[in-house]
Structures are given as C-alpha cells and as structure tokens.
Amino acid sequence: MEWFTASGYWLSRLVLQRALAGVYLVGFLSAALQFRALMGERGMLPVPRFVAYVPLRKAPSVFHFHYSDRFFAAWSWGGALLSAAMLAGAADAVPLWAAMVMWAALWALYLSIVNVGQTWYGFGWESLLLETGFLAVFLGNARTDPPVLVLWLLRWLLFRVEFGAGLIKLRGDSCWRDLTCLYYHHETQPMPGPLSWFFHRLPRPLHRVEVAANHVAQLVVPFGLFLPQPVAGVAAGLIICTQLWLIASGNFSWLNWITIVLAFAAVDGEAAAELFSLPGHAPLPAAPYWFVGLVCAATALVLVLSWWPARNLISPQQRMNMSFNAFHLVNTYGAFGSVNRTRYEVVVEGTDEESVGPDTAWREYGFKGKPGDPRRLPRQYAPYHLRLDWLMWFAGISPGYAREWFGPLVERLLTNDPATLRLLRHNPFPEAPPTYVRAQLYRYRFTTWRELRETGAWWHRTLEREYLPPARLVR
Template identity: 85%
Template sequence: MEWFTASGYWLSRLVLQRMLAVVYLVAFLSAATQFRALIGERGMLPVPRFVRYVPLRRAPSVFHLHYSDRFFAAWAWTGALLSAAVAAGAADAVPLGAAMAMWAVLWVLYLSIVNVGQTWYSFGWESLLLETGFLAVFLGNARTDPPVLVLWLLRWLVFRVEFGAGLIKWRGDPCWRDLTCLYYHHETQPMPGPLSWFFHRLPRPLHRVETAANHVAQLIVPFGLFLPQPVASVAAGLIIVTQLWLVASGNFAWLNWITIVVTLSAVDGNAAADLFSLPRHSPGPGAPVWYEILVLAVTVFVLALSWWPVRNMLSRHQRMNMSFNPYHLVNTYGAFGSVNRRRHEVVVEGTDEEHITRETVWKEYGFKGKPGDPRRVPRQFAPWHLRLDWLMWFAGISPGYAEDWFGPFVERLLTNDPATLRLLRHNPFPGTPPTHVRARLYRYRFTTWQERRETGAWWHRTLEREWLPPVRRAP
C-alpha cells in the first residue's frame, strides 16, 4: 500500500523516538532511585500490601507475581539500560520486529511500575508516557518509512492533551475566562523554578496576554495539527513554543517534554531537514505485510477506545488526567482547572529534646524542590520527578491528600530511615534521630522587588496554624 508510509517524516520520527527514549530513561532512573522509601518493602505505601488487596486485572503488573526490593531495582535498572540503548540508536540497528520488541518491553516495564505506584504515580504524565510508548511500538525504525496511521494517532494524542487541558480551564475557574489566572499561577504552582519569581513579577497586562495566548494554543491551534502542511508544522511549532514557555516558568516533571515529543509527529521532516541543511531522505523499501496489518489493527483499536475520552471532553462534568483502562491507553488529560489564590506549605520540623516546652528548639527539614528556606532560590529539577515534593504541595492544599502516606513519612523521620532521608535535601539530625516531629502550615508568597533587594529572600512566609501536633518516637 503506497499510502501506508510517509518518507517525508523520517527526521520527525528519528528525533521523536530518541527523545522519547530519553524521557523513558529519566522515568526509570526516577523509579530506581526513589522507590525504596515510597513503595518498597519498608516504604510508606509498600507494594506487597497493595498487591494483596488489588487484583491483577485491575492493575496489571509483574509485581503481582513476585516482589522484592532487589527485583524491583533490577526491573527499573533494566528499563534504564534499555532506554539508554534505544536513545543511542539500538532500535534502528536491528530488524523491524526486534525494534518493535524493544519498545514493547519498555512499555511493559514501565506499566508494571506505574500500576503498583499508587499515590506516588497518580500523575497525568505517567499515563501520557505509557500511551506514547505504546504507539511508539508501531512507529517502525530505520528499516521502513514512518507509517501514516501511527503519525495520525500521535497527532490525535497531542490534540487530546492540549484541547482537553484548554477545555478544563475554560469550564473551570472563572479566572481563566477573565484572563487573571496567571496573577496567581506562577506563585502557587506545585514546584516553582528559578525563573518563576520573575514570571510572577511581570506586569499584569502581560499576565493577561499569557492567559489569552494559552487559550489560543490549547483551544484553537490543536485543530491545525490535522490540516495539510505547512499548517500542521506551524501548529506543532506553536505548541512546542508554549511547552518551552512552561519549561522555563516551572517544574512539571516530564509533562512538557513528552508533549513536545509527541508534537513532533506533525512536523514535516523534509522541511526541517532543509532548514538545518541536512541531506534529504530517500524513500525506504515497502513495509512488510504483517506490519501493515498490525498497524491497521492498532488504529482500529485506538479509535474504538477513543469513545471514552471524546465523551469526557464533550461532557459538562469533564474529568482530567483519567485512564479508562488499566493499560493507560487512550486517556483523557488536563491540568489546572482551578488555580489557588494562596500558597500554603507544610513545614516539617523535629527536635531532639525529651520534653516539649515553649522553649523547645525545633529544626526544619529541607526538601529538594518544594519551597522551604525563604532565602533559597527555587531550583530547576524537571524533567526529573521529585514525587515526595509534589505530594507535599497537595498536602498544603488539604490534609486529605496526605492521609495515606504522611503518617508513615513521619514514622520514618523518627527513625532516621536512610531511604527516606535520601529523598530530602537536609536532615537536621544526622547523628541521632529526633525525639519528636511536628508539621506547621505556612502561607508563602513571592517577595516584592523591594523585599528581594533588602533581604535577599525569594519568599515571605507567615505561620498560619499547626498542621500536625508533635509526634513522639515509639519507645
């Protein structure tokens, strides 16, 4: 079938696949280095306990068959090594079937992790990586030109990501419709970056322009992905620019990078090659019949599963970041349907004194990414995912978001658990564990230009109330 492949997208596929492999690598490394404290055998939400109560059909994962920390580590590091190999070009150096097997193994490896990750893996970009990774299985390699149908399925994925996010905003918080949400967002977003203070201090008219541009990028531009070239490439370029703007203004793990990766499916590879003075690609040999049949079957499968996200997008009660099946295929996406007007942070403190008095000295634990010390400049961590720091942001919104893991977290601080302490930037009790731990809720806001010059602080914080009363180490 001559229409089956599109040789003009060879460069787009090449960059897409290599970047996707790098995102996979970051995801597997994040899992390998953080899992012991989060979901390990002695973790806050242990996998062995989870698989006892959740059946395999609801959360398909190899860890239903066997779990140990050593096995999980080997599983995650295997994914990291395979990701690195694919990023280096291994999938283009083998036959088509072997390349597809590599991508399929990556998908199975990460699916097994996500499906036992519980609260720590409840983010939309986990499903987005899995859905993209599944489609990448059928995108082919250097032995064949890119299949047109898979390129369209990837564009359909970008459309759902962007248009779904635009709809959830337009239907949600009124500040999106009156163009004032970015008066607050840069300050109250989950994990501000080093430039977030400056974004927040932009003049308010520019914030309104930012918000209006966001609506255009998410509600209008995505339709251009389905138009002929060069319109599709222009639409893709605009989406990529808005994603890079988000990369500069905050930390959203690999959400923005995986969105950029998928958007490359709409970029005309020949035009990009001409732009960078690269040699043109000669059409490759025809695709094998078995491959064509498989791609056709997957296309029908994805279109059938699309019923649920389409119905969700059309609903007045639209839900965001939801999977309709345990394999995280053809999901619905969206973010920031509502925007916080104030930032609240849970500050965790400990003391080594035996008895609590008004004169008790409390020492603060430092987190790697979330705001703590007002004088510490916000760091850039994305695409790395600091799972504990992200959930601490949710804890500041409501204690209900932390009821299943915060107690176990405090218990591990009271014993100086090494795996838990590795998730933190600073442990004020390096020798002997604290006798008590408490948590207090602070209101944080970015300093003004004058406050920044006078104090050197990036944040100003005000104590609001006790969040967790002092908890004592068990005798």
C-alpha cells in the first residue's frame, strides 16, 4: 500500500486542513450573523417561502424538513463551533473514522445553508468551499499519511479554479486581451479595499504588466501543478503570491483565501519543514483497507463528475461559477469575464418629513463595505462576506439584479427593522423610522492625488438619476 500515501505531504495537509477549517468558520459566522434579515422568517427572501416551491431533490437541505430562525441560528452556530474545534486540531485528536465524520458534518451543515441561500449565496466561492470540504473528508488525519489520490484531486480542483478563470477572461472582455482591464478594475470591482485607491493609481504600464502576469499565472502556471517536485511546489508558490496580491487589492470574500488553501496540496511539506527547521516526520502505519476503499470510491466519483466541468473548460460558450449537481461537487469556476468601465452606486436615503418636495432634507444610510460617503476610506472585510453590500454592487449595474430583494429592503428600512439595520453601518433614523425612503444612482470614481490632498475624499461622485422614487408604507 505504499502507493496510496505520501508521507512527505504531512505538513501540507496540516496547513490545508487547519486553514480550511478557518474558512468554514468564517462562512458559518457570516450565516449566523446575517441570515435573519436576508432569509429568515421575516427576511427579504424567506427560507420557508423558498422551500415551499423548490423540491428537496433540487436543493438538498435539512431546512426542507423544518425551519425556524432559532433552528437556523443553532445550525449555523453549531457549524461555527465545530469549525473552531477543527481549527484547533480536534480532527487530529480522534480516530480516523471520527475525523471523517467531523469533516462530513461540516460539509453537510454548510450545504444545507447554501442550498436555501438563494441570491445571497449565488457566488462561486460557496461551491468552492463545499467542493474543497468534500475532498477534505477523504484527506485523513494524524493517524495516517495523506492519500495521494486526494492530493491529486485537490490539485485538479485548483487547476480548474485558475485555468477556468484565465480562459473566461480571454474569451470575455477585450480589455483582457489588450491588457487594459486594470485601468478600470480596481475602481469598479464589487467591494474595494483600503489599498484599492493606491492600486488604481499605479502607472498604466504597470497595470498592463499586472494583466500579462495574471494571464501567465492562470493559463500557464497551473499546468505545473501536475509536474514532479520542485516544479509543482514552485507553481503553487506562484499561485499563492498572485492570490496575496489580489487580497491586498480588494475584498473578494474567501475566494482568494481558499485558493491559497488548495495550493498547499502541491507544496512539498517535507522540503517546507526543512526550510523552517521543523521536526522530521516518520511515515505512519499503512492506511486501513476500509479507508483505501472509500478514497478510491470518492476518486472515481470525482473523475466521473469531472466530465461536465472539463467539457465546459474547452467550450467556446464557457460558463463560470456553475454547479452541475445539487451537492456542489466538481463545479466550474471563473471571475470577471467582463470588467465595468464605470462604477455606479445605489445610495439609499430617508426622510422623516410628512411630505416630499424640492426642499426635502434627505439623510443617507451608511453601508459597512460598499462605497457611500466619499470621504470614507474603503475597509478590509474579506474573508468575511458582506452579502447585502455585494448585492448592492449588482443593483448598481442593473435594477434587474435587485428585483427580488430591493423592495423588501426598503420596506424593512421604513419600519426600522432591527435585523436589517444590523447589516448597515449607519442608521440616520435611530429614534423613529423614516416616513419615506428613496434611492439615487450615482457615478463614482476614485479621486486624483490632487483631489485627495485638497478635499480628503477618496471618491468623487456625480448624481446620474433617480433609482427608486420616494416610497412609504401604505397603512
């Protein structure tokens, strides 16, 4: 059974599993702290209404059998506690079968949330976390050396993430082909970070170098993951460096972090241990036959399911961030096939006046992550995911993206709904709810160095048009 395990990857597995548990922890915390306003019983897109018309086979979830806000909260906090325990090493302190059960429980807990999350969970990194989490079930623990087959499956997943993202760019927006996309991207990305202004103001020739380097990192480097060491480790290191650059330049939830996690499957743990003067690792006893059988069965399943995403990769009509099954196993990924040239932001305002006229005083609601106050430096939130803020970016692109939830959001602001207000940074009506709420569409751009020095503003905004006319509750 020597072919089955790779003892030299013990450190790689340790880092991968602990980091994956950390990402799970962030995902469960995001669910626990935001769900009531988004999809709770009185939320904008309630889970009970969703499960009433979507069958179990299309969206497997425990919430088909029972839902209450209290039950969802317990489910999410339970996942957070289990994630924290595994981050602390609980899975390495139990027998192999128990560790597999723990990883499988994390996967099932999060799957139940994603499958009823609707628009709020319609992001590629949700499927990426589930696919990675499924493979982690078969990665073993400290009782056995890492299975070679699962390490290769993790590399195959990382290859699809990177290569798929590279292909969707080349096939999509022309600015990727003429190396000009970063003239716009840092300014128009969904949620800029504290360094995004500075990235945007880098010289344009450097932006072109960035795009070219991105093409190399996503279209060439991933093939190195399947080559012998040290080439595979170098390829993984280049991917990690690229992802750290993206982390510094914006807020993309845990997409970049979990990509880094996957890259450790190609890092030579033995060489890394020597580099950092860590104690050596003696090969562990052979894996039990039942574990070998389960790993081989899981490998066969992934290989069969890989047909659909592999076909999608070579298709001229490539689709990104798509799941081919209800369990989010072996998906297709990609990001920014098109890049916006202009940033539009929906600014939500309210008034407590009894009638609306030209002289009405409107007060602006402040969001935690999305641009609002031009003088406020964008904050760093990733890997935490501010779901409402992300959807507000889509709303600025087109009202069609917000058709399901924007009206319910306004209704809850008109009642000072506590759960909804907790999603915001600033409520201009702390004493009593507003009488009217409206939305305005602004064009935002980063200020220049001179404007920043003179005004202290990071953004300059110009009113484009009315997005939603003043609305009030009908009593």
